[in-house]
Amino acid sequence: xTKLIKLILFLLLLSIFTxxxxxxxxxxxxxxxLDINKVCNQKLSINQLLTTAQTYNxxxxxxxxxxxxxxxxxxxxxEKINYALKADTKQIQIITQDDEIYTFSLKDASQxxxxxxxxxxxxxxxxxxSYHDDIPGDKFIY
Amino acid sequence: MRYFFYLFIxxxxxxxxxxxxxxxxDRLALIKYMETKFKDPLNNIYQFFPYSxxxxxxxFTKNITKDQFIHGxxxxxxxxxxxxxxxxxxxxxxxxxxxxxxxxxRYIQQCIPYPxxxxxxxxxxxxxxxxxxxxxxxxxxxxxxxxxxGDNGWxxxxxxxxxxxxxxxxISAKAKNKIDIKIPTKEAFNAYQNGKxxxxxxxxxxxxxxxxxxxxxAGKKFNNQFLSPLLGQINHFPVYKTSKQDIFTLEYSIxxxxxxxxxxxxxxxGKWMANIIYFMSYSSNTTPILQDTRR
Numbered sequence: 001x002t003k004l005i006k007l008i009l010f011l012l013l014l015s016i017f018t019x020x021x022x023x024x025x026x027x028x029x030x031x032x033x034l035d036i037n038k039v040c041n042q043k044l045s046i047n048q049l050l051t052t053a054q055t056y057n058x059x060x061x062x063x064x065x066x067x068x069x070x071x072x073x074x075x076x077x078x079e080k081i082n083y084a085l086k087a088d089t090k091q092i093q094i095i096t097q098d099d100e101i102y103t104f105s106l107k108d109a110s111q112x113x114x115x116x117x118x119x120x121x122x123x124x125x126x127x128x129x130s131y132h133d134d135i136p137g138d139k140f141i142y
Numbered sequence: 143m144r145y146f147f148y149l150f151i152x153x154x155x156x157x158x159x160x161x162x163x164x165x166x167x168d169r170l171a172l173i174k175y176m177e178t179k180f181k182d183p184l185n186n187i188y189q190f191f192p193y194s195x196x197x198x199x200x201x202f203t204k205n206i207t208k209d210q211f212i213h214g215x216x217x218x219x220x221x222x223x224x225x226x227x228x229x230x231x232x233x234x235x236x237x238x239x240x241x242x243x244x245x246x247x248r249y250i251q252q253c254i255p256y257p258x259x260x261x262x263x264x265x266x267x268x269x270x271x272x273x274x275x276x277x278x279x280x281x282x283x284x285x286x287x288x289x290x291x292g293d294n295g296w297x298x299x300x301x302x303x304x305x306x307x308x309x310x311x312x313i314s315a316k317a318k319n320k321i322d323i324k325i326p327t328k329e330a331f332n333a334y335q336n337g338k339x340x341x342x343x344x345x346x347x348x349x350x351x352x353x354x355x356x357x358x359x360a361g362k363k364f365n366n367q368f369l370s371p372l373l374g375q376i377n378h379f380p381v382y383k384t385s386k387q388d389i390f391t392l393e394y395s396i397x398x399x400x401x402x403x404x405x406x407x408x409x410x411x412g413k414w415m416a417n418i419i420y421f422m423s424y425s426s427n428t429t430p431i432l433q434d435t436r437r
Contacts, residue, residue: 064408064412064414065345065405066405066406067346067347067404067405067406068346068347068401068404068405068406069347069404071401073406074406097401116347120345123343123344123345123349124343124345126344127339127342127343127344127345127351130344131339131342131343131344131351132342134342134351134353134354134357134358135168135171135338135342135353136168136171136172136174136175136357137167137168137170137171137172137174137175138171140175140358142175142178142179142189142190
């Protein structure tokens with residue numbers, strides 16, 4: 001009986017020290033602490049920027065906070081970059097609702113995609129508490 | 143403050159927990175804010191309109207009351223009101239209402255028996271624990287009957303759905319109905335709170351929330367257009383867009399806001415959209431329904 005109690009106590013202590021966070025996804029908490037200037041630096045290679053963009057954009061899509069640029073969602077920008085890499089072209093094109101065409105170099109586009117995916121998640125986590133600041137009758141003072 | 147809290151708990155124990163209490167408090171606080179903001183815009187320029195021109199604010203109507211906000215920007219801007227009155231004498235979407243009446247009687251009446259229900263939507267469905275907006279109800283009815291669903295037929299943004307909504311809102315406005323949204327259960331209250339959180343959360347490339355434009359920004363200009371206040375905003379949907387010469391639903395306008403914010407628009411039939419419309423509708427509770435609003 002005492003062994004059983006000891007085992008339960010040990011497991012309890014272990015769960016407290018490990019943070020009880022086995023069910024939580026690791027990436028979002030990491031995203032809120034990331035330094036965009038370092039992770040999405042233009043000195044990094046296109047592939048590096050693209051992999052970080054892809055991993056974080058998937059989480060942003062889950063939370064419905066995905067960014068878009070000129071009417072094109074971030075996931076489509078990533079798709080276009082991937083396609084351009086396979087086709088060995090150096091630019092991607094974005095066409096707006098009003099049929100205006102904008103061209104971006106692959107480096108610029110992948111950096112933008114990286115920043116958008118992380119910034120979307122950072123906004124999402126910041127707003128969990130800060131949204132009270134704008135509510136009349138709550139924290140908003142005028 | 144502590145005594146108020148105890149009083150709140152005591153009254154709730156006496157009469158049962160009312161899920162409308164918090165939402166009502168939010169609504170009254172919003173009304174108070176809007177009424178003080180538009181009481182005397184020119185004198186309150188530094189408090190509420192720090193980047194606006196004085197010449198613009200001179201054209202603003204003073205002392206706007208709760209029910210007048212249903213006119214959107216026409217409630218406070220006299221010049222826009224003049225333009226609107228000069229544009230057309232009759233409803234610009236009278237043909238849409240006629241078409242909506244035909245479609246309603248032929249297809250939708252079996253699902254929504256009375257057309258005076260504009261103020262009752264969105265509703266909370268206790269069986270499915272979901273919010274059902276008016277567009278949802280119309281689209282579900284159309285799907286049941288295997289009607290033509292798509293860009294040219296029944297869709298969430300415009301077309302036949304918007305026509306039926308125009309007819310329902312016109313009948314509800316003639317019947318002098320008011321917005322009457324209720325929060326019956328805890329799940330409905332959670333949906334309201336979620337909608338409120340999304341409304342006030344900053345998002346997208348511009349890092350602005352819906353509230354940045356329609357609460358703090360109401361009466362200011364964005365893209366050379368005045369921003370309408372949240373209070374009384376859902377009362378005049380569907381709206382006629384003069385640039386496209388057609389009527390559009392509330393879902394379309396919200397998705398356009400997301401587009402301008404730099405965020406991927408949300409699904410029109412999704413939970414996010416339903417929750418935010420639920421919050422917006424509750425904020426306009428007890429205000430009358432209006433038609434003939436142009437953008």
